[in-house]
Amino acid sequence: MRNRSRSRFVWRRRVLAGVILIAVLMAGYFLWFRDSSLVAVDEVEVEGATANQDQIDAALTQASDGMTTLNVDEEALARSVSGFPTVASIGVDASPPGKLTVTVSERLPVAQVKVDGESAAVSADGYVLPGFETEGSKLPPLDEDAGVDAGLLNAEGAAQAAAVGGAPEELRERITAAEWDPERGGVVISLEGAPELRFGDGERSDVKWEAVVSVLARIEGAPAYVDVSVPDRAVSGG
Incomplete structure (x- = not known):
């Protein structure tokens, strides 16, 4: 045993x-x-980029050199396009043996601003977006208080862009201009066929636009302005 x-x-x-x-x-x-050459990346397909597409393709292709579809360095790929303000984020999908698909989420233009005398598109989060065409577009202009430093709008410009960016699609094309006026509470938006809209700052812009829609639907007479700086207590007057 x-x-x-x-x-x-x-x-x-x-x-x-x-x-x-x-x-x-x-x-x-x-x-x-x-890490074998059998699964080395030999094709990079970029989707979702509409601005600076050739440069973004080239940057991602170069960054993928030496990677395999089983060992993808997503941080390195993201760093390679971090210098493009139009790129908000990327997603990566690897398909062995050798294909990478990179999906770009873009910052979209919502307005335009003067930079060194030339019009440039800007995003709702305050980035200047080189590569987007503004000529012939319906992007509303921001006023001269919207300064730019190192590719970003200053506080006044960022507030204007955020307010414009929160507009629902059906109203955005009716925006003709935005400006900053402390005497009227901050951001003031001109909307075709409506009173001037006073937004205060650019925070909670989507909620403020909901208040705008609600007020315009039940408004009586022809007030000079609608103030939604406190969206729960929107008022009209003038």
């Missing part, structure tokens, strides 16, 4: 050792294979 028990013990140890050896070999094989 003692010999039989000892034999079982030895047999179990051998099985365990074999399992461990197989696991180590498989792990080593995977570590080798994931």
Whole structure:
């Protein structure tokens, strides 16, 4: 009985050792294979980029050099396009053996501003967006208080852009201008066929636009302005 028990013990140890050896070999094989030229990235497809597309394609292709579809450095890819203000974020999908699909989420233009005498598109979060065409567009202009420093709008300009950016699609094309006027509470938006709209700052702009829609639907007479700086207590007057 003692010999039989000892034999079982030895047999179990051998099985365990074999399992461990197989696991180590498989792990080593995977570590080798994931960096193997057999799964090297040889094609990068970029989707979603409408501005600066050629430059973004080139940057991502260069950044992917040396990667494989089993070992993708997404942070390196994101860094490669971080210098493009139009790129808000990217998503990466690897398809072995060699294809990467990179989906770009763009910052979209909501208004335009003068930069060194030239019109430039700006996003709702205050980025100047080189690469987007403004000529012939319906992007509303921001006023001269909307300054630009290092590719970003100043506080007054950012508030205007945020207020414009929160507009629902059906009203955005009716916006003709935005301006900053402290005497009228901050951001003032001109909307075709409506009183002037006073937004205060650019915070909660989507909620403020909901208040605008509600007030315009039940407004009586022809008030000079609608003030939604406190959207829960929107008022009209003048």
